[in-house]
Amino acid sequence: MRSSLYFRARISFVLPIVLLLLTACFARERGPRVEVQCPFPPSPVTIGKSKVVVYELHVTNFDTVPVTLKRIEIFADQKSSEPLVTFENDQLSAAMIRVGSAMVMSSGSNGGTRDTRMIDPGGRNVVFVWIELGMSQTVPALLRHRIIFSSMPTDAPRDATLEDFEVPVRQDPVPMLSPPFNGGIWLAGDGPANDSNHRRSIFAIDGQIYLPERFAVDWIKVGTNGDSRHDGTTKNENWWGWGEPVLAVAEGEITEVVDEFPDNTPRVLPPVTLDNIAGNHIILRIAKDLFVTYAHLQRGGIKVRAGDHVHRGDVLALLGNSGNTTGPHLHMQVTDRNSVLQSEGLPFMFADFTYLGPGSDYPEKQVSLPWVNSISPGNAVLKFEPVKH
Numbered sequence: 508m509r510s511s512l513y514f515r516a517r518i519s520f521v522l523p524i525v526l527l528l529l530t531a532c533f534a535r536e537r538g539p540r541v542e543v544q545c546p547f548p549p550s551p552v553t554i555g556k557s558k559v560v561v562y563e564l565h566v567t568n569f570d571t572v573p574v575t576l577k578r579i580e581i582f583a584d585q586k587s588s589e590p591l592v593t594f595e596n597d598q599l600s601a602a603m604i605r606v607g608s609a610m611v612m613s614s615g616s617n618g619g620t621r622d623t624r625m626i627d628p629g630g631r632n633v634v635f636v637w638i639e640l641g642m643s644q645t646v647p648a649l650l651r652h653r654i655i656f657s658s659m660p661t662d663a664p665r666d667a668t669l670e671d672f673e674v675p676v677r678q679d680p681v682p683m684l685s686p687p688f689n690g691g692i693w694l695a696g697d698g699p700a701n702d703s704n705h706r707r708s709i710f711a712i713d714g715q716i717y718l719p720e721r722f723a724v725d726w727i728k729v730g731t732n733g734d735s736r737h738d739g740t741t742k743n744e745n746w747w748g749w750g751e752p753v754l755a756v757a758e759g760e761i762t763e764v765v766d767e768f769p770d771n772t773p774r775v776l777p778p779v780t781l782d783n784i785a786g787n788h789i790i791l792r793i794a795k796d797l798f799v800t801y802a803h804l805q806r807g808g809i810k811v812r813a814g815d816h817v818h819r820g821d822v823l824a825l826l827g828n829s830g831n832t833t834g835p836h837l838h839m840q841v842t843d844r845n846s847v848l849q850s851e852g853l854p855f856m857f858a859d860f861t862y863l864g865p866g867s868d869y870p871e872k873q874v875s876l877p878w879v880n881s882i883s884p885g886n887a888v889l890k891f892e893p894v895k896h
């Protein structure tokens with residue numbers, strides 16, 4: 508009996524201690540119940556007179572109620588007190604997609620569709636970050652984020668902040684490429700821009716996600732009539748770029764060649780699979796972890812084989828209309844692995860070209876500006892000079 512009383516007395520003293528410990532543990536706010544990941548480090552590159560830093564944040568909601576991402580403040584380093592840039596309201600909404608909901612942008616926080624800043628319980632949204640810096644600004648080695656969420660309990664919304672989410676910035680040099688053509692005027696279709704289809708294409712393959720088209724370009728030749736076509740649209744021969752020689756943009760080794768798919772009839776898209784999405788294509792390795800993909804090539808027009816060593820300016824193939832395409836063009840991308848889809852897209856630059864303005868303004872409002880050491884902006888018209896041998 509004495510031992511039983513002693514045991515009960517002992518328990519009565521232990522419980523208050525446990526409660527005190529629990530109170531101490533939960534004195535600090537837990538913060539938002541989310542997971543934030545940056546799957547691939549921010550990549551800086553020059554576009555015209557600006558530098559841009561490009562990356563994605565994947566945000567998963569582990570709460571039992573929806574949360575809304577209200578604001579992202581991005582700082583240049585660990586000590587800065589003023590944000591380098593702030594994203595909120597419609598600007599933030601336009602930079603986000605909801606995974607599994609057609610992977611499209613919303614019309615904005617005040618638009619008619621559901622705001623993409625709202626993340627459902629168990630849901631994941633992706634923020635496509637695009638930071639523009641002046642040419643005189645130094646690209647930070649590290650970016651620090653303050654991310655503010657609003658939860659939606661039954662009584663009233665409450666803000667929660669994720670402090671000091673840090674992401675290192677890639678320091679690798681951006682490769683300088685030669686044009687993939689021997690001169691001419693070209694539209695950089697769906698080229699580098701934060702809202703382009705390439706920029707927003709995320710591929711989930713074999714249990715992992717990839718964004719190989721982060722900086723990809725669909726090169727479409729523009730003819731003397733200011734259009735991509737002449738004498739109709741029903742034949743591949745009606746397109747100015749059809750059969751254009753495609754050149755090596757740098758010295759390297761051919762690592763993959765596929766030349767088996769028929770060229771499509773323009774405006775007719777065949778069933779697309781992971782195997783035929785790039786159509787006839789070549790992958791060129793130009794450095795240890797740098798690969799250039801040339802896709803949608805003309806069947807029978809490929810001039811190289813796997814294992815060949817090529818030099819800058821060598822003819823590799825002819826521009827075609829095979830794979831996931833409705834008109835002749837060259838899809839070109841630079842990635843970190845020898846794979847069209849299971850790789851991460853990397854930036855690149857051209858030493859010089861003439862910027863002729865947005866495709867929507869060409870040729871009525873054509874400009875003529877020399878650009879150097881720059882990537883091509885999205886949906887812009889460029890003029891490349893003939894390759895000098």
